[in-house]
Structures are given as structure tokens and as C-alpha cells.
Amino acid sequence: MANVALSPVYEESLNSFKYSSHFGPHLDDSILIYLSVSGSVIPMRIMETDSIASVKLRIQTFKGFFVKKQKLSNLLAITVRTVCGKEFEFHVERNRNVGYVKQQIAKKGKEFDLKDQELTCGGEALEDQRLLDDICKYNDAVLHLLVKRSAKVRAKTVEKDFELTIEASSSFEKKANIGGEYQLSELSLTHKIPERKQLRRNFLVEPIIVNLSIKLPLVIEELIKTTSDGLQIGNKPIQSSEGSGGAYFMQDSSGLKYVSVFKPIDEEPMAVNNPQGLPVSVDGEGLKKGTRVGQGALREVAAYILDHPKEGPRSYDKENGFAGVPPTVMVKCLHGGFNYPEGYDYASKSFKIGSLQKFRKNIGSCEDMGPRAFPVYEVHKISVLDIRLANADRHAGNILVCKDGEDGQIVLIPIDHGYCLPESFEDCTFDWLYWPQAREPYSTDTIDYIKSLDAEADIELLKFHGWDLPLECARTFRISTMLLKKGAEKGLTPFSIGSIMCKDTLKKKSVIEQIIQEAEEAVLPGSSEGAFLDSVSWVMDRRLDELSP
Numbered sequence: 001m002a003n004v005a006l007s008p009v010y011e012e013s014l015n016s017f018k019y020s021s022h023f024g025p026h027l028d029d030s031i032l033i034y035l036s037v038s039g040s041v042i043p044m045r046i047m048e049t050d051s052i053a054s055v056k057l058r059i060q061t062f063k064g065f066f067v068k069k070q071k072l073s074n075l076l077a078i079t080v081r082t083v084c085g086k087e088f089e090f091h092v093e094r095n096r097n098v099g100y101v102k103q104q105i106a107k108k109g110k111e112f113d114l115k116d117q118e119l120t121c122g123g124e125a126l127e128d129q130r131l132l133d134d135i136c137k138y139n140d141a142v143l144h145l146l147v148k149r150s151a152k153v154r155a156k157t158v159e160k161d162f163e164l165t166i167e168a169s170s171s172f173e174k175k176a177n178i179g180g181e182y183q184l185s186e187l188s189l190t191h192k193i194p195e196r197k198q199l200r201r202n203f204l205v206e207p208i209i210v211n212l213s214i215k216l217p218l219v220i221e222e223l224i225k226t227t228s229d230g231l232q233i234g235n236k237p238i239q240s241s242e243g244s245g246g247a248y249f250m251q252d253s254s255g256l257k258y259v260s261v262f263k264p265i266d267e268e269p270m271a272v273n274n275p276q277g278l279p280v281s282v283d284g285e286g287l288k289k290g291t292r293v294g295q296g297a298l299r300e301v302a303a304y305i306l307d308h309p310k311e312g313p314r315s316y317d318k319e320n321g322f323a324g325v326p327p328t329v330m331v332k333c334l335h336g337g338f339n340y341p342e343g344y345d346y347a348s349k350s351f352k353i354g355s356l357q358k359f360r361k362n363i364g365s366c367e368d369m370g371p372r373a374f375p376v377y378e379v380h381k382i383s384v385l386d387i388r389l390a391n392a393d394r395h396a397g398n399i400l401v402c403k404d405g406e407d408g409q410i411v412l413i414p415i416d417h418g419y420c421l422p423e424s425f426e427d428c429t430f431d432w433l434y435w436p437q438a439r440e441p442y443s444t445d446t447i448d449y450i451k452s453l454d455a456e457a458d459i460e461l462l463k464f465h466g467w468d469l470p471l472e473c474a475r476t477f478r479i480s481t482m483l484l485k486k487g488a489e490k491g492l493t494p495f496s497i498g499s500i501m502c503k504d505t506l507k508k509k510s511v512i513e514q515i516i517q518e519a520e521e522a523v524l525p526g527s528s529e530g531a532f533l534d535s536v537s538w539v540m541d542r543r544l545d546e547l548s549p
């Protein structure tokens with residue numbers, strides 16, 4: 001049986017065939033087809049004007065396969081990439097399912113045993129019955145392969161500890177430890193674990209990656225790995241008694257320190273599974289005006305992405321941004337320790353989606369102490385972040401106080417960014433406004449950083465990471481960045497700029513709301529976003545001139 005396949009063609013493969021007379025001449029209106037005969041694939045060029053019957057006849061004449069034995073099908077090109085970067089390419093019929101692809105992978109070698117394979121696409125685990133046509137809607141697709149290796153596990157008691165030895169076969173892929181559930185990071189490793197703790201496999205923590213071209217920064221890989229290691233050894237998430245939403249401290253494998261904080265979206269304030277018993281939102285609006293329930297994690301991750309270091313957008317291994325937002329990533333997580341009011345069942349795979357943020361060791365929050373001890377620069381960096389992101393939840397409890405280095409220098413760490421990038425300025429609050437440091441002018445360094453900010457590039461960056469900012473949020477963000485840049489250029493202090501964004505009294509509009517209203521009235525209905533922003537810029541200049549020193 002000869003299988004004739006019309007298939008998407010990779011540019012490189014096309015180029016390599018271009019001048020080869022063996023596959024026929026390459027003319028602009030020619031199509032490359034594949035003739036697949038018992039496993040081997042022979043490329044062949046035909047013309048767009050050729051009929052199927054004439055192609056089949058040519059195949060019969062030149063290759064010797066009878067027309068009646070030929071089958072024409074439209075194949076999908078699928079690339080399967082392992083976590084180690086190994087790639088396999090398959091051409092498969094669209095009506096095949098994931099189970100079939102696994103069988104093809106299994107044929108590639110003993111290390112790809114069928115029962116060990118787990119395939120994902122765009123961060124989503126694929127069940128065997130899923131049809132390829134459903135998954136690969138836009139033709140070529142890249143599937144990711146994780147091989148879950150079984151290993152020999154031996155435990156023996158050593159004084160008060162168990163010594164646990166895990167041995168995996170030598171072909172085991174060392175990097176297959178990102179997924180979590182069955183990870184074994186070394187070929188043969190020995191762990192000491194406290195008495196009575198068992199190796200558990202009823203959990204999962206995995207990053208959600210919308211754009212496959214994004215390489216996870218090392219710090220994020222490490223965050224997921226240490227969190228997963230802790231769960232693996234049996235150290236449960238510990239629910240925070242503070243905060244209005246569900247927040248869980250995740251422990252490392254020693255059980256002696258926290259490594260991350262997980263905040264599931266279904267446990268946010270006013271979401272269905274909120275553990276603090278807050279009422280469920282009736283219209284989807286979050287606890288703060290201009291935010292949505294269930295989007296807190298997106299905003300937390302966005303704050304980390306947008307907190308660029310001074311040198312520009314964060315490079316692969318750079319951990320700290322200008323304001324020091326702890327590394328944050330969107331994950332899906334499965335563990336019985338979270339809030340499941342209906343009961344937890346691992347088999348039902350009811351994942352929790354949420355933000356996973358690196359835990360920062362601290363000596364309390366700014367709420368616990370007077371502001372005098374905070375270095376001016378530390379307060380200023382937070383003011384820059386909050387003004388840019390129009391943060392609607394910057395109370396002093398959301399700034400951690402840490403001691404850094406040998407001299408115990410105070411460093412402020414901003415956390416809890418679930419109410420950043422709102423649709424409106426209605427609920428902006430900044431506790432630092434009333435601290436003396438806010439009345440000091442920005443340093444030249446900080447002004448240079450502010451000058452380098454670019455709201456349009458930031459909106460694109462968020463899009464690249466999978467969040468297409470809604471129009472209203474993008475507008476707020478553009479205006480707040482504009483205000484920060486103009487204010488800093490005019491030599492205004494964080495207090496003066498921040499005050500423009502916050503209301504004096506609940507009933508009175510803030511200055512920024514007044515500016516927006518005036519700008520709206522100055523443009524014709526139906527004007528473009530650009531025209532509206534020009535109008536905001538014009539009104540803002542006038543109002544800032546009134547405030548300038």
C-alpha cells in the first residue's frame with residue numbers, strides 16, 4: 001500500500017528539495033507531496049493543476065504502485081520534543097489520536113515505553129483519546145513529551161531517619177524533573193527524610209506556559225522544582241492565617257523552610273472556594289473596583305514580568321527587578337491540602353490554577369513597624385511600581401521587611417499584586433504616600449529608570465506571555481505610565497505624583513479621574529484611543545504645571 005500525503009512542509013526541507021531534479025522541478029505553482037511506502041517517505045513535486053487521478057497515474061508509472069492501492073490523505077506534521085530537547089517529527093493522519101502518537105514514539109526506542117509517556121501541548125496534558133485534529137487546529141504542532149520513569153525505591157531506617165534510595169535506569173532523562181509528579185532528578189540519589197514521612201505521589205505542580213517559545217527563567221524552574229520536592233517528600237502546603245484569599249506556604253524537602261506561596265484563583269476573595277467565607281461576587285467584579293475575580297494570579301504574574309531590572313526587560317537568569325517583586329509564575333497544582341469544599345479526589349484531576357511566588361524570608365511587614373527606618377530608595381522603588389501599575393491594594397501589610405547582607409540593610413519587598421492593572425483608577429491606595437520618604441525627590445538613577453519605561457512595549461510583553469490586556473486595563477496602564485514619566489520629568493516627588501492617583505475622600509474623584517473626565521469631554525465621541533490619549537496628555541501637562549515646584 002502506498003500512502004500519498006499532502007502535508008505542511010517545513011521551509012528548510014522545502015529549500016533542500018528545491019533544486020533537486022529527483023523530486024521534480026521546483027516551480028512556483030508546484031506542491032510538495034510525500035509518498036509514504038511501508039514507513040519510508042519519498043518527496044515528490046506535482047503541479048497545482050494536476051488532478052488526483054493524474055498524480056496517482058504518475059506514481060503508478062514511475063514508482064510502480066497500482067492506482068487502486070494508493071490512498072491520498074492530508075497529513076499533519078507533528079514535532080514531539082522531549083524535556084531534554086530531543087525532537088521527533090511525525091506525519092500523521094488527522095483522525096488519529098494521542099494514543100497513536102505515543103505508539104509511534106514508543107517505536108523510537110526502549111526508553112519511550114508506552115506506559116511512561118505523558119504528552120502535553122501548550123501546557124495541557126493530553127489524554128490518549130484526544131483527536132490530533134482537535135489539538136493541532138493550526139496545522140503544525142509541537143507536543144511535549146515527559147517520560148515518567150519507574151524507579152526502584154528502597155527505604156531503610158537509620159537512627160531516627162529513613163534513608164530512601166531511588167535508583168533509575170541510566171537512560172533516564174535528568175531534566176525530566178520540571179513536571180513534578182513523578183520526578184526523579186538524579187540517576188541514583190539518596191534522600192534523608194524525617195521519620196514517619198512517606199514518598200507521596202498524589203500531587204502535581206506544573207508551570208502554565210501559553211507561549212511555547214518562552215524559555216522559563218532558571219529562577220522559576222528552581223521555584224517549581226523546590227516546591228515539587230517538598231510536596232514529593234510529604235510536606236503539605238500550610239494555609240496562611242492572614243490575607244483575605246487562600247494563600248498557601250509551600251515547604252522545601254527538609255520541611256524547615258518555606259520556598260513559595262501559592263494563591264489559587266478559585267480561592268481569591270469573592271471567588272467560589274474562598275476559604276475565608278467572603279461572599280461570592282455577583283457581577284464578577286473583584287474586591288477592588290476595576291478588577292475581576294479570578295484574575296488575581298494573572299496580575300501577580302504581570303507585576304513580576306513588568307518589574308524590569310534597570311538594564312531593561314529581564315534576561316533568562318536575572319532574578320530581581322527594579323522594585324524587587326519576587327519571581328512569580330502561573331501554575332497548575334493538585335494537592336489535597338488546598339481548599340476543596342466538595343472534597344478532594346486526586347483521580348478527578350481537579351487542578352487548582354494560581355500564582356506561585358518565591359517566598360521571601362522577612363522580619364515582618366511595614367505594618368509592624370514605623371516607616372522611619374526604611375531607606376528612601378526602598379520606598380521610592382515601590383512608589384514607582386505602584387504608580388505604574390495603578391496598584392489598588394498597596395497597604396503596608398503588602399510590603400515585607402527583609403534584612404539583607406552582613407550589615408542587615410533593610411530591603412522592602414512588594415508582594416500581593418492581585419489588584420494591579422485595574423480597569424479604572426477608582427480604588428488606588430498607597431500607604432507609602434504618608435511616609436516621609438515619599439516627599440523626597442527621586443534620585444537621578446530612579447529618574448533614568450522611569451525614562452526608560454515604555455507602556456506600549458510592556459503591553460506587547462504581556463501579550464507575548466499570554467495576557468492580552470483588556471482595553472480598559474491597557475488604557476489605565478498607559479495613563480499611569482504617562483503620569484509617572486511626566487511627573488518625574490517635572491521633578492515631582494512620589495508624594496505629589498501618587499496623590500494625583502488617590503482620592504482625598506471616598507466621594508470625591510481623584511485628580512487623575514478628573515483629568516480623564518476632562519480629556520473625554522474634549523474629544524469627539526468615537527475618537528480613536530490615540531486621540532483620547534493625546535487629549536489626556538494635554539490636560540495632564542496643564543494640571544502638572546500647576547503642581548510643579
Ligand SMILES: Nc1ncnc2c1ncn2[C@@H]1O[C@H](COP(=O)(O)OP(=O)(O)OP(=O)(O)O)[C@@H](O)[C@H]1O
Pocket residue numbers: 240242243244245246247261326357358359360361362365393397398400415416418
Ligand atoms: N512572597 C512572599 N514571601 C513571604 N511571605 C508572603 C509572600 N507572599 C505572601 N506572603 C504572606 O502570605 C500571607 C498572605 O498573603 P497575601 O497578603 O498576598 O494574601 P491576600 O489574601 O492576597 O492578602 P490581602 O488580604 O492583603 O489582599 C501574608 O502573611 C503575607 O505576608
